[in-house]
Structures are given as structure tokens and as C-alpha cells.
Amino acid sequence: MKCEPLFPPPWPQPNGRRALITGITGQDGSYLAELLLSKGYEVWGVVRRSSSITTWRIDHLYEPPWQEDRRLNLVYGDLNDASSLNRILKTVRPDEVYNLGAQSHVKVSFEIPEYTAEVVGVGAVRVLEAMRELGLEARFYQASSSELYGGAREAPQTETTPFYPRSPYAAAKAYAFFITRNYREAYGMFAANGILFNHESPRRGETFVTRKITQAVARIHAGHQDTLFLGNLDAKRDWGFAGDYVQAMWLMLQTDEPDDFVIATGETHSVREFCELAFARVKLPLTWRGQGLDEQGLGPDGRCLVRVDPRYFRPSEVELLLGDASKARTRLGWEPTTRFAALVEMMVEADLKAL
Ligand code: NAP
Numbered sequence: 462m463k464c465e466p467l468f469p470p471p472w473p474q475p476n477g478r479r480a481l482i483t484g485i486t487g488q489d490g491s492y493l494a495e496l497l498l499s500k501g502y503e504v505w506g507v508v509r510r511s512s513s514i515t516t517w518r519i520d521h522l523y524e525p526p527w528q529e530d531r532r533l534n535l536v537y538g539d540l541n542d543a544s545s546l547n548r549i550l551k552t553v554r555p556d557e558v559y560n561l562g563a564q565s566h567v568k569v570s571f572e573i574p575e576y577t578a579e580v581v582g583v584g585a586v587r588v589l590e591a592m593r594e595l596g597l598e599a600r601f602y603q604a605s606s607s608e609l610y611g612g613a614r615e616a617p618q619t620e621t622t623p624f625y626p627r628s629p630y631a632a633a634k635a636y637a638f639f640i641t642r643n644y645r646e647a648y649g650m651f652a653a654n655g656i657l658f659n660h661e662s663p664r665r666g667e668t669f670v671t672r673k674i675t676q677a678v679a680r681i682h683a684g685h686q687d688t689l690f691l692g693n694l695d696a697k698r699d700w701g702f703a704g705d706y707v708q709a710m711w712l713m714l715q716t717d718e719p720d721d722f723v724i725a726t727g728e729t730h731s732v733r734e735f736c737e738l739a740f741a742r743v744k745l746p747l748t749w750r751g752q753g754l755d756e757q758g759l760g761p762d763g764r765c766l767v768r769v770d771p772r773y774f775r776p777s778e779v780e781l782l783l784g785d786a787s788k789a790r791t792r793l794g795w796e797p798t799t800r801f802a803a804l805v806e807m808m809v810e811a812d813l814k815a816l
């Protein structure tokens with residue numbers, strides 16, 4: 462798939478600042494790289510070795526290594542390999558470090574809990590410790606998550622809502638959150654946690670529920686697929702647009718004092734509502750029939766377009782996430798620009814175009 466740039470070139474004159482991004486090949490890493498390049502940064506991205514090429518989200522930003530004035534540089538490294546992180550930080554000496562790398566799929570984390578803990582939890586302290594040992598004065602951003610709230614008793618969730626992780630992924634993110642705060646308090650490092658609620662885009666990984674739905678809608682519309690199989694239709698999420706959320710990451714590293722911030726839209730919707738809006742976009746309004754595992758989403762001609770498959774249920778589910786980003790609004794001047802209906806439309810349109 463070809464990515465439409467959100468912050469297109471030409472890049473402005475260099476601003477003399479250098480940023481390092483772990484997870485640059487992911488959804489957020491690609492938007493953040495674009496944003497930083499559009500602000501004049503020199504951007505370095507950590508890429509892990511894979512048997513197939515994983516750079517499709519940043520291919521439109523690629524500059525060959527022999528281009529002398531290139532602004533985007535990729536280096537091999539891995540959050541599971543402290544020596545690679547040390548070497549990269551020592552040679553790049555960034556001003557800002559964005560730790561976005563992760564095994565970021567919640568359901569998969571139940572299947573590979575130990576690996577998830579290594580990459581998501583210990584990975585964060587590997588970066589922080591390398592920065593401390595090198596005496597780097599770089600500012601550090603940790604990609605914390607609304608999954609930390611998991612089974613929280615209050616909604617909306619704010620920076621003071623107690624954490625209640627409900628998956629190995631969330632438990633690992635809790636370690637990363639607290640070690641980030643600890644390095645700030647213990648060593649005076651500029652280390653900030655962005656507690657980001659779900660954010661989506663046409664670049665979202667294909668196994669996250671929003672993209673799975675919009676891709677299926679496009680395929681069903683084109684006659685390439687009959688039915689979409691989903692898990693819990695009643696889970697509710699506060700879904701925003703990734704392009705807005707990377708702006709918040711950058712703003713968090715431009716403040717006078719490091720702090721932790723919730724980033725959210727303040728609206729919550731169910732998986733079911735997401736399906737309804739996405740199918741309606743291609744003139745296939747859904748009617749729900751049946752209960753539980755037998756529930757079906759029927760198209761206007763009675764065809765079964767959505768079914769429930771228990772394989773997509775999680776051993777422990779997060780039923781409701783709803784964020785209150787008042788602190789970010791007041792202190793960072795951050796506001797989401799894209800609301801739920803516009804996000805669904807953007808994603809369906811992109812998947813229709815990609816077919
Ligand atoms: P994503 O699309 O899954 O991207 C994850 C990135 O991490 C990819 O570049 C991946 O590389 C890289 N990665 C995986 N394992 C690694 C390892 N061992 N060493 C180095 N890099 C590794 O995730 P995203 O949606 O962009 O999210 C970015 C970050 O924000 C993640 O930490 C995620 O947990 C967190 N977060 C996301 C959301 C959200 O709604 N999107 C909300 C809150 C927090 P490959 O391309 O090689 O796989």
C-alpha cells in the first residue's frame with residue numbers, strides 16, 4: 462500500500478535538531494517521522510531485521526544513503542538488544558528520543574507474554590539506561606497507553622485514574638510507564654509519558670479492529686470477501702486519528718518541565734458502531750439479528766456480512782475506554798481535529814482506493 466503524506470515535502474531548512482525514533486516502521490513512527498521532517502529535524506529511525514521489507518509506511522520519505530543532505534536515516538537495532546541501542550545512541554547523539562517500538566497487539570500478548578514483556582517493558586529501561594550511562598541530555602518520550610486503565614472503575618480516565626492492566630501487554634506498559642517516571646525523578650531526566658488512547662489511520666496495522674473492519678468493508682463492497690468475523694462487538698474505545706496524536710508526542714517534549722499526559726478525543730464508541738458506520742459508507746446498512754455467538758450483521762439484501770468468532774475474544778477484556786485530555790488541552794494547547802465519523806470515512810475511503 463502506498464502512503465499519502467500527511468506533512469508532505471519539501472522539508473524546510475534544517476533546524477539543527479536530531480530525533481531518534483524506535484518503531485519508525487509502525488503507524489505512529491511513520492507519521493511522527495513525517496512531522497519531525499516537516500519541522501526541520503534530522504530523523505533517525507531504528508529498524509529491526511526481518512526476512513521481508515517492513516518499510517512501506519516510510520517508503521515515501523526514503524532518501525538513499527549516498528544522498529549527502531539526507532534528513533532521514535535508518536539504522537538496524539532492536540529493543541531486545543541493549544548493545545545495539547547503546548551503539549545507536551552513542552553515534553547518533555539525538556536531542557529527542559521517541560520510544561514507540563513495541564509488540565503492540567493486546568490479544569497476541571496473551572500468546573507471547575514473555576517476549577512482550579521484554580520488548581515493551583524492559584525495552585524502555587534499556588533505552589533509558591543507555592541514555593543515562595552515556596550522559597545524554599536528550600528528552601525522552603515513552604509511548605504509554607490507555608490499556609493501562611484496563612478495568613478502571615472510573616470514566617472518563619485522567620492522569621490520576623489508578624491503573625488496572627488487563628493483559629500481558631498492559632502489564633509491560635505499566636512497567637515502562639513507571640520506569641520512565643522513575644528515571645525522571647531519580648536522575649532528573651527529561652522523560653515524559655504520553656498516555657495515548659486508541660488512534661487509527663489508513664496506516665493502521667491490518668489486525669487491529671478498525672483497520673480489519675475498513676479493509677473488509679472495501680473487499681466485501683468489491684466482491685472479494687463475503688463475511689467479516691469479529692470478536693467482542695460491544696467493547697468501547699475512544700478512537701482518534703494518529704496524525705493528531707503524533708503532534709501531542711512532539712508537544713510533550715517541548716514543555717519546560719517533563720510530565721505525563723492523557724491524549725484522547727473524549728468520545729467513546731463500540732466496535733458495533735464502527736461497523737455500522739463503515740458498512741453504511743458503501744451503502745450496506747447493517748441490521749443486527751441474534752444474540753451472543755449467533756449474532757449476525759445482515760446487509761440490505763439479507764446477506765450475512767458480519768459474524769462473531771470466539772477466537773477473537775480475549776482471556777480478559779477491556780470493555781470501556783474514554784479519556785479526558787483536559788490537561789493536554791490546557792498545558793500543551795493540544796486538540797484532536799478528527800472526530801469518529803470522519804475517521805471511519807477516511808479509513809474506508811483509503812481501503813477502497815487501495816484495492
Ligand atoms: P505498530 O504499528 O504496531 O508499530 C510498532 C513498531 O515497533 C513497529 O515499527 C515495529 O517494527 C516496532 N518493533 C516491534 N518490535 C520491536 C523490537 N523488538 N525492537 C524494535 N522495534 C520493534 O504500533 P503503533 O500503533 O504505531 O504504536 C506505537 C507505540 O504506541 C507502541 O509502543 C504502542 O504500544 C503504543 N500505543 C499505541 C496506541 C495506538 O492506538 N496505536 C495507543 C497507545 C499506545 P516492525 O515494523 O519491524 O514490526
Ligand code: GDD
Pocket residue numbers: 565566567568605606607608657658659660668669670671673690691692693694696697698732773774775778779782
Ligand atoms: N483486534 C481485534 N480483532 N479486536 C477486536 C476484534 C477483532 O476481530 N473484534 C472485536 N475486537 C475488540 C477487542 O476485543 C478490543 O476490545 C477492541 O476491539 C479493540 O481492539 P484492537 O483494535 O486490537 O485494539 P486494542 O484496544 O486492544 O489495543 C490498541 O490500543 C491500545 C490503546 O488503548 C493497540 O494499538 C495497543 O497497542 C494500544 O496500546
